[in-house]
Amino acid sequence: MKIDLTDTTSSKINAALMNARRAGGATAAGMVLTLVIVTDEGSAYDALKAANDASREHPSRILAVIKRAGRSPRARAETRLDAEILVGADVGSGETVVLRMHGELAAHAQSVVLPLLLPDAPVVVWWPENSPQHPAQDPLGAIAQRRITDAVTAESPVGQLAQRAASYTPGDTDLAWTRITGWRSMLAAALDQYPAKITSAVVEGESYNPSVELLGLWLTTRLHVPVERVVTGGPGITSVTLRTKDGAITLDRPDGLMGTLSMPGAPDRQVALKRRETSELIAEELRRLDPDDIYAAAVRTPVERLREPAAAQAHPGPDPDPEPAPVVVEASVANPARVTAKVPAAKKTVAGKTEAGKTAAKKAAPRKRSGS
Amino acid sequence: MSNDYPEVEQGDPPLVPENPLRDPADRRLPRIAGPSGLVIFGVTGDLSRKKLMPAIYDLANRGLLPPGFSLVGFARREWEDEDFAKEVHDAVKEHARTPFREEVWQQLAKGMRFVQGTFDDDEAFETLRKTIAELDEEQGTGGNFAFYLSVPPKFFPNVVQQLKKHGLADPPQGSWRRAVIEKPFGHDLASAQELNKVVHEVFPRDEVFRIDHYLGKETVQNILALRFANTMFEPIWNRSYVDHVQITMAEDIGIGGRAGYYDGIGSARDVIQNHLLQLMALTAIEEPASFHPKALVAEKLKVLSAVKLPDDLGKHTVRGQYATGWQGGEEVLGYLDEDGIDPESKTDTFAAIKLEINNRRWAGVPFYLRTGKRLGRRVTEIAVVFQRAPYLPFDSYATEELGQNALVIRVQPDEGVTVRFGSKVPGTSFEVRDVTMDFAYGESFTESSPEAYERLILDVLLGDANLFPRHQEVELSWEILDPIEKYWDTHGKPAQYPSGTWGPAEADEMLARDGRSWRRP
Numbered sequence: 001m002k003i004d005l006t007d008t009t010s011s012k013i014n015a016a017l018m019n020a021r022r023a024g025g026a027t028a029a030g031m032v033l034t035l036v037i038v039t040d041e042g043s044a045y046d047a048l049k050a051a052n053d054a055s056r057e058h059p060s061r062i063l064a065v066i067k068r069a070g071r072s073p074r075a076r077a078e079t080r081l082d083a084e085i086l087v088g089a090d091v092g093s094g095e096t097v098v099l100r101m102h103g104e105l106a107a108h109a110q111s112v113v114l115p116l117l118l119p120d121a122p123v124v125v126w127w128p129e130n131s132p133q134h135p136a137q138d139p140l141g142a143i144a145q146r147r148i149t150d151a152v153t154a155e156s157p158v159g160q161l162a163q164r165a166a167s168y169t170p171g172d173t174d175l176a177w178t179r180i181t182g183w184r185s186m187l188a189a190a191l192d193q194y195p196a197k198i199t200s201a202v203v204e205g206e207s208y209n210p211s212v213e214l215l216g217l218w219l220t221t222r223l224h225v226p227v228e229r230v231v232t233g234g235p236g237i238t239s240v241t242l243r244t245k246d247g248a249i250t251l252d253r254p255d256g257l258m259g260t261l262s263m264p265g266a267p268d269r270q271v272a273l274k275r276r277e278t279s280e281l282i283a284e285e286l287r288r289l290d291p292d293d294i295y296a297a298a299v300r301t302p303v304e305r306l307r308e309p310a311a312a313q314a315h316p317g318p319d320p321d322p323e324p325a326p327v328v329v330e331a332s333v334a335n336p337a338r339v340t341a342k343v344p345a346a347k348k349t350v351a352g353k354t355e356a357g358k359t360a361a362k363k364a365a366p367r368k369r370s371g372s
Numbered sequence: 373m374s375n376d377y378p379e380v381e382q383g384d385p386p387l388v389p390e391n392p393l394r395d396p397a398d399r400r401l402p403r404i405a406g407p408s409g410l411v412i413f414g415v416t417g418d419l420s421r422k423k424l425m426p427a428i429y430d431l432a433n434r435g436l437l438p439p440g441f442s443l444v445g446f447a448r449r450e451w452e453d454e455d456f457a458k459e460v461h462d463a464v465k466e467h468a469r470t471p472f473r474e475e476v477w478q479q480l481a482k483g484m485r486f487v488q489g490t491f492d493d494d495e496a497f498e499t500l501r502k503t504i505a506e507l508d509e510e511q512g513t514g515g516n517f518a519f520y521l522s523v524p525p526k527f528f529p530n531v532v533q534q535l536k537k538h539g540l541a542d543p544p545q546g547s548w549r550r551a552v553i554e555k556p557f558g559h560d561l562a563s564a565q566e567l568n569k570v571v572h573e574v575f576p577r578d579e580v581f582r583i584d585h586y587l588g589k590e591t592v593q594n595i596l597a598l599r600f601a602n603t604m605f606e607p608i609w610n611r612s613y614v615d616h617v618q619i620t621m622a623e624d625i626g627i628g629g630r631a632g633y634y635d636g637i638g639s640a641r642d643v644i645q646n647h648l649l650q651l652m653a654l655t656a657i658e659e660p661a662s663f664h665p666k667a668l669v670a671e672k673l674k675v676l677s678a679v680k681l682p683d684d685l686g687k688h689t690v691r692g693q694y695a696t697g698w699q700g701g702e703e704v705l706g707y708l709d710e711d712g713i714d715p716e717s718k719t720d721t722f723a724a725i726k727l728e729i730n731n732r733r734w735a736g737v738p739f740y741l742r743t744g745k746r747l748g749r750r751v752t753e754i755a756v757v758f759q760r761a762p763y764l765p766f767d768s769y770a771t772e773e774l775g776q777n778a779l780v781i782r783v784q785p786d787e788g789v790t791v792r793f794g795s796k797v798p799g800t801s802f803e804v805r806d807v808t809m810d811f812a813y814g815e816s817f818t819e820s821s822p823e824a825y826e827r828l829i830l831d832v833l834l835g836d837a838n839l840f841p842r843h844q845e846v847e848l849s850w851e852i853l854d855p856i857e858k859y860w861d862t863h864g865k866p867a868q869y870p871s872g873t874w875g876p877a878e879a880d881e882m883l884a885r886d887g888r889s890w891r892r893p
Contacts, residue, residue: 030812181400182435188393189404189438193514195391222392258475261439266512269440272432272476284400294398 003085010115013083013097017116020087020095030059031094033286034117036125037064038109038140046278047128048096053279055094058286061118062096065140067106079103081112110139122146122289126282129153136169146289148282150175151210158303161210161217165300170291176210177295178281182273183215183237186251186261194263196244201227202309204241206234215240216306218298229306236275405833407438408516409483409507411500413491413531414523415445415456419554423585424522425460426467427825432480433470434822436830440511442483444503448490456486469823483511491523491530497538504540515547518581518832524633525556529570536574551575552832554583555646557841559637560857561850568843581832582846586647586752587839588824588831590813591787595654595754596663598781598789605779608758610733615776616886617739618755619651620893621783622747626694626704626871627721631712640691640723640853643743647752649676649849650841651783652739655754656729665837669845676848680728685859687885692722692867692876694746699872704746706871720866721745724879725856726886738886742879746871751893752783766802773805778891788812 001023003016035055039047044066051062070076084098099112117123124146125135131149132138141147151174154160164174191198201219205212215237216227223242232238235256242249247264251271259273394401410428412420431437445456461481465472485503489496507513519540521531532551535541543549551571558564571580586592599605608614621643627634634642650672657671682688695706708715722744729739758777771794780790788811795807831839841849867876874892883889 178400184393184398185401185404185435186439188391188401189406191391191393192404193407193438193512198392219393222395224392258478267440267510269512270479270482271439272435272473272479274473274475288399292400294395294400 001086001088005083005085007080008083009081010112013085013099013116016083016085017087017095017097020085031061031118031121032058033060033122033124033289035060035062035282035286036113036123036140036144037062038125038127039064039066040130041066041068043128044098047126048098050278050282051126052096053277054282054286057283059094060286061094061116063113063116064096064098065109065113066098066100067109068100068102069106070103076103079105081105108139110143113140114143117143124148124286124289126285133163134167135172136167145171146285147172148175148285149173152176152208157208157210158213161213161299161303165302168296168300170296173285173292173295174210174214174299175278175281175285177214177292177298178284179211179276180215180218180237181284182276183240183251184218186259186271186273187219187240187242187249190242190249190251190261190263194244194249194266196246196249196264198223198225198242198244198249200225200243202230202239202241202243203227203237203306204230204232204239205237207231209234209236212237213303213306214298217301217303218294220305221297221301227306228309230309402434402436403830403834404436405438405441405830406516407440407512407514408518408833409442409444409504409511409513410518410520410829410833411444411446411504412520412522413446413527414521415486416447416449416459417522420445420522421459421463422467423823423825424520424829425463426469427823427829429460429464429468429472429476429480430470430823430826431830433468433473433476434826437480437833439479440483440513441480442485442507442511442513443480444500444507445484445486446489446496446500447486448488450488451486453484453486457481457484460484469826483507483513491527491534494534494538497534497540501538501540515544516549516833518550518552520552522554525553525558525567528553528567532571532574541574548579548835549575550579550581550832550835552581552583556637556641557582557646557846558850559641561847561854564846564850568846572843577843578837580843581828581837581840582843583828584646584650584841585824585828586783587650587841588826588828589783589787590822591781591783592651592654593839594789595651595781600659609756611735611737613758614734614737615757615759616737616888617652617655618757618891619648619655619739619741619753620755620891621647621743621752622750622874622893623743623745624699624747624750624872626746627707627710627713631710635713635717635719638691638720638723639743639745640720640725640857644723644725644741645849645853646841646846648741648743649852650845651754652727652741653845655756655781656734656739658733663838668838669842673842673844673848675729675731676845676852678730678734679852680730681852681855682726682728685856686863688726688882689856689859690722690724690867690876690878690882691720691860692744692869692879693717693719694721694744694871695868697746697871697873699746700749704871706868707745718860718865720860722747722866722869722875722879724875724882726882727852738888740883740888740890742875742890744869744875748872748874748892750785753893754781754783755779755891755893756781757888757891766804770802771804773803775806780891786812 001020003020005012005016035051037047037051044064048064055062080102082100086096101109123144125140125144126148128150135141135147135149151157151160151164201223203212203216216229220227238254239250239252249263251259251261253259253273256275259271260268261271262268412424414420428443487496487500487503504517508515519535521528541549558567599609653672653675656675660667660671693707696709697704707713707721708717724742727739727741756779760776764771774794778792782788782790791809792806794804797803797805828839867878869876880890
């Protein structure tokens with residue numbers, strides 16, 4: 001069922017929602033959270049589709065906030081709220097309200113959203129793109145328990161990580177982090193099977209993809225070893241190598257679908273490691289609403305801690321053959337000059353980081369920037 | 373900055389006690405089973421096709437199986453590895469809960485093997501041993517294997533002895549070998565003890581996993597959450613407020629093609645001994661000190677050993693057989709007319725019993741357990757029925773329609789919890805009527821929760837025994853049921869009830885004698 005309300009108010013929307021539910025014979029009792037999506041007309045469709053799919057796992061009230069401040073003074077002068085209410089089977093489980101805010105109202109979105117929140121249920125805000133500088137201080141972010149951003153959609157995706165770290169407030173999370181859960185769990189499982197001491201690590205993946213950096217930073221915080229970042233043509237993350245005294249544990253995924261796990265003393269094994277849809281990422285985010293300390297620790301580690309490959313020229317792209325890896329070990333360990341030389345660069349500020357990202361980017365052709 | 377990193381240690385690699393990539397706070401990372409494989413005996417059976425294979429695929433699809441996980445099928449059929457893989461493929465496509473993904477299938481298919489043979493065929497077990505050794509080489513299963521005995525219990529001794537004889541039950545250093553067995557765990561105390569002896573001779577107690585798939589259900593695990601994570605239920609969860617408890621497991625189907633298995637066993641042995649007594653134990657236990665398997669089993673054993681049978685078994689137990697009738701718009705045969713059933717059979721297809729638990733919390737509160745085939749509809753539920761309010765300050769006609777408050781845990785289908793209480797009917801007169809407050813899993817949580825077998829297989833591979841009945845529980849359950857079965861053997865015969873109804877009139881009389889009545893689930 002679809003109900004259009006033009007030039008309306010929150011209380012009229014509430015009344016319409018209740019009527020729509022009564023007509024359908026359902027109650028709001030089963031919905032577990034309110035998901036606020038702050039978006040524009042351009043990305044509203046994809047975001048709503050993903051959220052509706054996710055709502056099959058987490059029945060929720062979805063409020064899509066579309067700000068239309070208006071381009072002309074005349075348009076800006078008119079303040080108006082239009083709402084489109086969608087309930088029933090075709091919009092997932094739960095209910096969806098698309099709120100279009102015109103004129104000055106666009107600056108006061110929280111006044112519309114606040115009365116429409118489900119009583120006593122958690123609130124999650126998701127910015128599919130154009131996330132605010134400080135999500136927790138955003139008027140909409142302030143009413144939420146969980147704030148989901150997506151660094152990959154920023155102008156400078158890797159630089160965005162520093163921004164996320166600077167503004168981190170418990171409850172913040174980023175889809176660039178969610179995308180690497182599969183990698184993280186497979187690497188943790190690999191270490192369960194082969195509990196050796198890791199001496200250094202390498203993450204390889206496309207440029208402009210902060211997930212690769214986050215994975216590297218996570219390994220840095222957990223393992224306390226040097227981690228190298230190698231740029232490849234993607235898609236997403238292509239390989240992770242954890243070096244041990246007796247050889248390397250390598251998880252290699254050249255095609256974005258099927259990974260190969262190899263470790264010393266064991267046969268190579270295939271693992272399914274598919275890049276996930278946005279709806280699956282959102283569903284994972286909604287599963288736990290408590291602060292993610294592990295993400296906080298990873299994102300707060302400066303990106304400069306990741307090192308450029310000691311033998312970068314030896315890695316022009318995805319390397320299907322893991323054999324050259326040990327050569328790199330020796331290069332990085334046996335060449336302390338290289339490490340010392342890196343230190344001044346690491347002391348650069350945020351601006352320097354962006355540059356570093358761009359330099360890295362030049363090494364590989366930019367790819368589609370959708371997932372990890 | 374570089375001095376943040378600890379020196380690379382020289383000499384022998386130290387044993388790293390904890391995985392640095394894991395952190396209890398990192399709750400996105402799932403529990404993935406360690407390197408391991410599963411050997412299924414009786415892999416051509418229904419259970420294996422409809423439940424086990426799909427569950428294994430679903431686990432793989434959710435990323436919970438280790439890389440290199442291997443599945444070995446053992447059966448009489450003359451199959452090659454490819455035929456077996458095709459069979460699994462078809463079973464997965466038809467029955468899996470999660471969508472079929474080719475890359476997940478590829479990962480699984482690499483570790484699939486089939487061993488052809490019978491249970492007394494030494495050569496086949498030797499092949500099995502070689503297959504497992506090969507899988508350790510090729511797939512890195514690390515010697516960790518679970519043997520799933522999806523075969524009739526009469527073959528158990530045979531299979532476990534063969535496993536022992538061929539060294540399959542002895543784990544190589546640092547690995548494990550586990551046995552997984554399905555109900556029935558014997559047909560009385562003596563046979564259960566015999567079975568336990570046979571299995572424990574070969575596998576250590578802690579490595580034997582008895583599957584009661586009810587315990588893997590989300591709703592059953594939720595009983596513990598409901599009782600021990602909330603404050604509002606516990607204060608009234610005792611004899612001061614609870615009038616009685618009804619636990620029902622009803623099926624709408626008949627015995628189908630299982631005549632050979634069912635006749636002589638009956639519903640009490642098939643269902644009450646395991647599922648219903650387990651549900652009763654979880655409803656009645658005291659708070660365990662922790663969720664360590666030992667702590668939980670200790671509490672369950674306390675409850676089961678405090679169970680008291682009624683003095684007059686004739687008055688407080690009822691058994692029945694379904695007769696020809698109409699069920700859900702279909703005319704169905706009576707039990708005695710089913711194919712392969714002796715027309716003189718005294719096997720029960722319906723059983724209702726009254727139990728009491730002798731402890732401070734439950735003394736005097738009857739637990740009514742009933743199960744049956746060809747009943748009104750398929751449903752399993754636990755209903756905790758509360759006492760009436762001691763005094764009602766209303767006119768007597770105002771509360772005429774007010775029943776007893778009840779809390780109903782719906783185990784299946786339509787999983788959830790219902791609370792029934794009185795509410796004023798809108799209008800000028802004061803009238804109170806029962807209403808329900810409802811929590812449905814499907815509404816608040818995932819559209820499809822994991823199947824019980826997914827959880828249980830994963831727990832076997834992880835070695836987590838919490839959701840598996842221990843041998844003491846099985847033996848205690850038989851101690852409860854044996855006197856009833858013995859009484860039934862020597863007294864009368866099952867009452868007939870028309871198919872599609874809620875059991876024989878005798879069952880209603882049994883509760884009426886106590887001044888109570890069955891809920892219609």
